[in-house]
Amino acid sequence: MEQVNSAIGGTTTVEVKVQPDHIQRIAEGKSAVQAVAEMIWNALDGDASTVEVKIVTNDLTGIEEIQVIDDGHGIPYDLALTSFENLGASWKKGQTSEEGRRLHGQTGQGRFCAYSLGALVRWKTRYRKEDRVYAYEITGTDFDPKKFKISPRVISKNKNTGTEVIINNPRKTLRSLLADDAFLRFTEVFALYLRQYPSVKIRYNGRLLDPGAVQVHVVEYDLEPATFQDGRTIQGKLTIIEWKHKVERELVFCDGAGFALHSIPPGIQARGFDFTAYLKTDYFRELHDNRLLVLEELLPDSVKLVEAAKDTMRAHFRRRLAEDARNIVDQWKADEIYPYEGQPRNIVEQVERQVFDVVALNVNEYLPEFSASDLKSKKFSLHMLKAAIEKSPAEARRIIQHVLELPKEKQEELSALLEKTSLEAIINASKLIIDRLEFLTGLEVILFSYEGKNKLKERQHLHRIIAENTWIFGEEFHLSVDDQSLTEVLRKHLAILDKDRTELAPVKTLEGGTGIVDLMLSKKIPQPRRDQIEHLVIELKRPSQDITSEVTTQIEKYAFAVAEDERFKGTPTRWIFWAVSNDMDKHTRRKTTNQKNRPDGILHEAEDQNITIWVKTWAQIIEACRARLAFFQEGLNYMATQDAGLSYVQELYSKYLPDELKAERAGE
Known part of the structure; x- marks a missing residue:
């Protein structure tokens, strides 16, 4: 210069x-x-x-x-x-x-x-x-x-x-x-x-300029810290402003002080919301000063921040949609046009109302004439819709088509489900999923709480509860043996194969013992020539008992007794043995993890004998169950709380619980 x-x-x-x-x-x-x-x-x-x-x-x-x-x-x-x-x-x-x-x-x-x-x-x-x-x-x-x-x-x-x-x-x-x-x-x-x-x-x-006068909602989030390629850990902040007017949606890159430097489309779906999102970090000032900010899609560190912002925006607008829906229903209740009174008396009524709310909120969104009508007309329409859904799918179609006049695609979408199944079946299926989610949460409480871990016994308490919920090990299994000897295991096995099972000599372990199996679950796998049988034998331990060498030796004895008894041989049968508890000791963990060409958890595997022995923790089993139910849980938008889960287990299985857990329910 x-x-x-x-x-x-x-x-x-x-x-x-x-x-x-x-x-x-x-x-x-x-x-x-x-x-x-x-x-x-x-x-x-x-x-x-x-x-x-x-x-x-x-x-x-x-x-x-x-x-x-x-x-x-x-x-x-x-x-x-x-x-x-x-x-x-x-x-x-x-x-x-x-x-x-x-x-x-x-x-x-x-x-x-x-x-x-x-x-x-x-x-x-x-x-x-x-x-x-x-x-x-x-x-x-x-x-x-x-x-x-x-x-x-x-x-x-x-x-x-x-x-x-x-x-x-x-x-x-x-x-x-x-x-x-x-x-x-x-x-x-x-x-x-x-x-x-x-x-x-x-x-x-x-x-x-008065942003407050044209804003609907403002919220700020701290994003999850991101670790950059140079080793730095950067935490961005995201401010989302929802506007009363139509705007071109943007994700605005700002420095730490909130000064706008660059903007891109937000890259998310947020139906019905006009918003601007401001992603703030001094890292963007560095990029801007070096003329690199416009290349954000090519910079891995920038991509991390943008993806974290998108995840936060998606979660935010899911919550906002739920809030808007609740506000509409609350307004119907305040206007005394909602067709239900009081609180649901049970889970069935709760799910029934949820089905109605989904249908009614879609009507409110896609039919401007409905949302703009007077209270008397709205009340009539909502009561007609409730009666139609409860009565029959055909009636629901007529009400939706002729009274509420939804767009054609929404008529088909809302009616199709009710034509394929009944409202009762929808409610029963929803209740089954909710019951299982609450059971898993309640099971976690009694397994891992102080009272449960120290008072729960395997045979007197835990065994009895699990025997009535064998679905946690897989839907395809059915209970064959419950707290019986290896000889009874053989008897059930032969029964499944339609073989003679009279005058059976006892099945002995290698040391000559009889052995008592906690649970044996069985399933048939259809094959072109003859069905294959699969047995899952489970050894349960109380929560305070880790899986130790003594426990693994016990489950191995059962497995080897089956392997050595000729009456179990020569059949298309696969035997799987699980030892299950809250945790395992260091020796067992070291023995069953990081094995070459084997998944973690396998204790013994003999392909020639069709036998596999596993050690499993309850955390692994419960997480696998939740993964199977995740899709349905998301559809129901339901999250079981610890209180709800414990209450469910206490109500159904009180006779199997120790007094300390019963007293907790009663508030003693």
Whole structure:
């Protein structure tokens, strides 16, 4: 950069030592709204408490002049001489204003954006030095954008500081500044700043920017920390603002102070919501200063932050949809038009209402005539819909089609399910899934709580509960043997094969013992020639008993007794043995993990004998059950709480529980 002191009329000319086409690219890279926003940011960086933008039009409603007026500290004369000759090294970088505000400008390019608005730009500024206020003017033209003329400073009669940017000879492409949504676009841009500094006032063509007046909902989230390739851990913040008006949805990249640097489409579905999401981290300032921010899709670290933001946005709008649905139903109840009274008496009634709510909320969303109708009409329609769903699918179709007049695709969608099955079947299926989710949660409580872990016994308590819920080991199994000897295991095995089982000699372990099997589950697997049988033999241990060498030896004895007894041989049968408890000791864990060519948990495997022995923890079994139920759980949008799960187990299996767990239910 170089400074040229001109003697003409006492005016100083500063020249930016850069090619004119570079300045032109800076100017052309901004839209009209973005360029005016840069002028406002410059005013705010000067500690302005009030900024006013005026779009002056002529008689033909064309733009004559643009003014950006602020009451900030002005531009000190010495600072103008240096800052207007610099490009890419702004004095603002890393600084705060005199009043402690974070500064937006970092690269010294903002003033050149004015050239995208007009060919002639003037900065009339007043600043205070000691006890005097000085005034002077800076002028630039796009004819020679490298040069700025700075007039001599004079003592100002106006004792208030501030700067007025006046842009003349406007471009022909500025109609967007007069569009109806221009005011809203500026509101979106400065929403975070005005939330952080509520005393600041910005007016656009006489209208005060007030984000609160046009916002529906505002929330801020701390994202999960992301570990970058260079080892840094970065935690971004995400602010989501939902608007009352239509907006172009954006995910805005901001620095840590909330200054917008770049934006992309949000990349999520959020039906019915108009929003802007602001992703804040100083990492984006680094990318912006190095001109890498526009390449965010190619940078793995940026992708991590964006994906975390998308996950958070999806979760947010799922919650908001649920809230909106609840609000609608609550309003129906307040208006006394909801066709149910009081609380559901049981889970069946609860699911029945949920089915009704789903149908009714779809009607409310897709049928404007319904949502706009009076309370009497709504009440009639809701009661008709309730009766139709309960009566028959055909009746529901007639009500939906002729009374509520849903769009055709929604008629088919809502009626198809009711035509394929009955409402009773839907409710029963939903209840079965909910019961199982509550059982799994209740089982966790009694297995891992202090009372359960220390008081629960395998045969007296746990065994009896599990025997009635063998589905946790797989839907295809049925209970064959419950707490009986290996000889009874043989008897059941032969019965499945339709073989003679009279006068059976006892089955002995290698040491001569009889052995008692906790549970044996069996299933048939259809094959082209003859069915294959699969037996699952389970050895349960109380929660306080880890799986130790003693336990694994016991299950191995049972398995080897089967392997050595010739009466079990020569049949298409696969034997699987599980030892199950809350945990295992270090020796067993080391023995059954990180085995070459074997999954974790296998203790012994003999392909020639069709025998496999596993050690399993309850956490693994419960997690596998939840995985099988996850799809249905998501569809029902149901999460079993610990209280609900424990109550379910206590209600159904109280006779099998130790007194400590029974007393907890009774509140003793």
